[in-house]
Amino acid sequence: MLETIDPGKKISKEDYKEWFPRLKADLRALQQKVREAGVPVLILVEGVAYAGKADTIRQMADALDPRGFTVHSIDLPTVADEERPWLWRFWVRSPSRGKIALFERYWYIRVLEERVEGRIPADECTYAFQEINQTEEMLADDGAIIIKLWLQVSREEQKKRLKRVAEDPFREFDPRGGSLKAYKKYDEYQTAVEEMLVRTSTHAAPWIIVESDHPRFRRVKVLQSVCETIADALNKRQANEACPEKEKIERVSVPALEEMPKVLDRVDLSLSLTEEEYDSEKTALQAHLRELQFHMVKQRLPMLMVFEGWDAAGKGGSIRRLTANLEPRFYDVYSITKPTPEELARHYLWRFWRRLPRSGHIAIFDRSHYGRVMVERVEGFCSEEAWRRAYHEINEFEMMLYRHGVIIAKFWLEISSEEQLQRFEARSNDETKQHKITDEDWRNRAKWDAYRGAVDEMIQRTSTTFAPWTIVEGNCKRYARVKVMKTVASTMKAALGR
Amino acid sequence: MLETIDPGKKISKEDYKEWFPRLKADLRALQQKVREAGVPVLILVEGVAYAGKADTIRQMADALDPRGFTVHSIDLPTVADEERPWLWRFWVRSPSRGKIALFERYWYIRVLEERVEGRIPADECTYAFQEINQTEEMLADDGAIIIKLWLQVSREEQKKRLKRVAEDPFREFDPRGGSLKAYKKYDEYQTAVEEMLVRTSTHAAPWIIVESDHPRFRRVKVLQSVCETIADALNKRQANEACPEKEKIERVSVPALEEMPKVLDRVDLSLSLTEEEYDSEKTALQAHLRELQFHMVKQRLPMLMVFEGWDAAGKGGSIRRLTANLEPRFYDVYSITKPTPEELARHYLWRFWRRLPRSGHIAIFDRSHYGRVMVERVEGFCSEEAWRRAYHEINEFEMMLYRHGVIIAKFWLEISSEEQLQRFEARSNDETKQHKITDEDWRNRAKWDAYRGAVDEMIQRTSTTFAPWTIVEGNCKRYARVKVMKTVASTMKAALGR
Numbered sequence A, B: 001m002l003e004t005i006d007p008g009k010k011i012s013k014e015d016y017k018e019w020f021p022r023l024k025a026d027l028r029a030l031q032q033k034v035r036e037a038g039v040p041v042l043i044l045v046e047g048v049a050y051a052g053k054a055d056t057i058r059q060m061a062d063a064l065d066p067r068g069f070t071v072h073s074i075d076l077p078t079v080a081d082e083e084r085p086w087l088w089r090f091w092v093r094s095p096s097r098g099k100i101a102l103f104e105r106y107w108y109i110r111v112l113e114e115r116v117e118g119r120i121p122a123d124e125c126t127y128a129f130q131e132i133n134q135t136e137e138m139l140a141d142d143g144a145i146i147i148k149l150w151l152q153v154s155r156e157e158q159k160k161r162l163k164r165v166a167e168d169p170f171r172e173f174d175p176r177g178g179s180l181k182a183y184k185k186y187d188e189y190q191t192a193v194e195e196m197l198v199r200t201s202t203h204a205a206p207w208i209i210v211e212s213d214h215p216r217f218r219r220v221k222v223l224q225s226v227c228e229t230i231a232d233a234l235n236k237r238q239a240n241e242a243c244p245e246k247e248k249i250e251r252v253s254v255p256a257l258e259e260m261p262k263v264l265d266r267v268d269l270s271l272s273l274t275e276e277e278y279d280s281e282k283t284a285l286q287a288h289l290r291e292l293q294f295h296m297v298k299q300r301l302p303m304l305m306v307f308e309g310w311d312a313a314g315k316g317g318s319i320r321r322l323t324a325n326l327e328p329r330f331y332d333v334y335s336i337t338k339p340t341p342e343e344l345a346r347h348y349l350w351r352f353w354r355r356l357p358r359s360g361h362i363a364i365f366d367r368s369h370y371g372r373v374m375v376e377r378v379e380g381f382c383s384e385e386a387w388r389r390a391y392h393e394i395n396e397f398e399m400m401l402y403r404h405g406v407i408i409a410k411f412w413l414e415i416s417s418e419e420q421l422q423r424f425e426a427r428s429n430d431e432t433k434q435h436k437i438t439d440e441d442w443r444n445r446a447k448w449d450a451y452r453g454a455v456d457e458m459i460q461r462t463s464t465t466f467a468p469w470t471i472v473e474g475n476c477k478r479y480a481r482v483k484v485m486k487t488v489a490s491t492m493k494a495a496l497g498r
Helices: A013-037 A053-063 A124-141 A155-166 A186-200 A215-241 A275-298 A315-323 A369-373 A384-404 A417-429 A431-436 A439-446 A448-462 A477-496 B013-037 B053-063 B124-141 B155-166 B186-200 B215-241 B275-298 B315-323 B369-373 B384-404 B417-429 B431-436 B439-446 B448-462 B477-496
Strands: A041-047 A069-073 A100-104 A145-152 A207-211 A303-309 A331-335 A362-366 A407-414 A469-473 B041-047 B069-073 B100-104 B145-152 B207-211 B303-309 B331-335 B362-366 B407-414 B469-473
Touching (some): A013 A215, A041 A053, A041 A215, A053 A069, A053 A100, A053 A145, A124 A145, A124 B384, A186 A207, A186 A384, A207 A215, A275 A477, A303 A315, A315 A477, A369 A384, A384 A448, A407 A448, A417 A439, A439 A448, B053 B100, B053 B145, B124 B145, B124 B186, B145 B215, B207 B215, B275 B315, B303 B315, B369 B384, B369 B448, B407 B448
Parallel strands (some): A041 A100, A041 A145, A331 A362, B069 B100, B145 B207, B331 B362
């Protein structure tokens, strides 16, 4: 999940100067609405050391009317905390209705710092995630708005900041500051953060990831997300109360940051292989894959591969090359098209549960359960609530597979819009390939931007340590096919422990 | 929870003959509505061996139109099942929209038989509960109606049935039948069942406990509960769709079984102690309690006691006698009255979180968080949805305390309506006690039956192995006080492991 984030996003000084004061005014106006509506708001700011948590709190506090908010800074538990159930210190700090509570760190300290530093037993985490979700659900059911911000900084940026602090003569102001310890455990923390994001990004209280290498970007995204979440929640509340006379609350007065670079923008589509490179790599890889498959069968490991990508991105071709030399008794390719009436009549995950691989078998999904958050979302085949809920559902589904021992590899085949157009035209002009291009493909193409936004969110929200997405640069088919084969091989190798 | 259930409830042959055919007709009519509404219905029938699961399924199947339902009998996993994630065999059996699926046993087999028989590792249960709740939530979010029936038979009745089966020459029809093994593990199963009921009685899919010693009662209660749940769910759906022209669906055509005997009816209020008995017991117990408290402090064990009961049932007097000889630095009595504005402005559990005992301390709640499901329910201070949700919330809350190590004892002080009247009148006539009786007490008294129903449901739903309710026969104050002291002493003793 975090590897898909670009913590280095920035905005210009000019935009910042124009937007930030406006967002502060927005937040202050919303605070008034929060008071009127009488809902409690919890804003939880989490992040590794020196991610900018304190500054984030400061900026929000600066925008707010001091009579309506409180700030809580949570550190490791005191003796008094430890003498109570661990959630006690959070419960007693609940804001009252109409008030905003800003928390620098919250109960996630339990599943991050206390976990990584070994202060709690290993199995405690399973309980903790459950209790966190239960408690957030209780608070949300009671009307609370819970906003969870994760400030993500890159390894390099964190190191720079820690060094700067070490040289600060006043560093003693921060009792735990200046230590490079946290930096040394960067990877351990990232793994713990990943699991936390997956297990606790519920529909009631999803995480918002804030790219935080650049303070201007961080500040703007934080205020914008907070304002939008509060406005959306209040509007929903009004709609439920069915007060049509009430005016809809404006979300924010600045342009959407969604226009910022996406995961897909960072893909280098110029990557390519020559015919010769391809031929030699392909033959070796196919032989190697057959050998690896043999060991997968022997060790009875089940594997699931998911292929998603633009129309004409080359999913079918990649799958064919991948499986060319595999033993067919132990793999199945499922082409997922429009659901049958039987499938439509059930939960959307049903058709994928039915197609799960057995021990020692490989199931390859040519299109998959991700349709829920792509085509069904963009075409309006399901409600917004349904596809929003689906990210968490899909993560939980894949977590269940992972717990059973299923090895998961997911591929997004990326091509440029121009490349797609060329391929469409080539197909139309080639009689043997005309069946592969339909009116629907052209209609989908017209919605390129909407799909691109959905794909971006999908990859960010569902790329997990146990089921990561691999983005495949697909303008050169040869390059794409080799990358798919290489990734599958290395995934299998890791699973086999060799 | 289960100890509060009277599995021996019965109804007369005449009532059965009149009601049962009507309920069957109701169910069949509802099946038509289910088809029209296009919602899938899962009816899960669980219970110990020979609780009557098969007959329950048979009776429902008999009532239904065969084109609209399927029956699934789940046994221990096959090889094909074990090669997939454990939830696979349930997912693939999902009913389609508009259909009813009847399951003889369901995923609860995992946390009952597979658990008790040691077929899964111990920590697997924690995950299983989580995955069960997630999956039920997914299905419910997708529109499914999930009805979970637990058929409870008494130890004696189960033994009788097992014996009868052992003597049956055709017992081989049931491949696993005739074994007394299950009976021998009765207590182990009951503990596992208790935990299952607590952890998976969610708002989305609560358990219905069916008293099953008598087949007539079981059959009627099953059909009645199933019909009511389906009708309520369909009505709610209609309300959400805002189709005012649609007629409300009738729940059932027979009288409510709620008129049946309650937990409180089984309380023997004639129990009493003479003045002499009381004096000698009291003095010894108070000395003993002080000694036990000393060890609780030494071992740093926190304890929570909850006192609930009718007005004038003697809560205050019992608490005074209990604490008379305790060391006051290590206990606190909290009298819970109307919430303050500060408390009203937060989640109802907040005021109780704030009053949790520290290590080695005792917190005594004179009235408690159970107000949510009694006074707030009966007086309409919170919505029906809120108090229905509260049973699960309270169980989860107490589970968190238990996990931290808090020892919990809960007392319901029961008196008869006549006894209350006498006490009220005595208070009114005694100048020194007039302040103890208010108009509100009289108003509450007028709602005796409504409160009695609420208390009954409260005790049934929240008496757990880790936080059991003790019902105290309170017509004789001396008897009540001694029973409270004795119960506290034995709870402390058990906690101290002595």
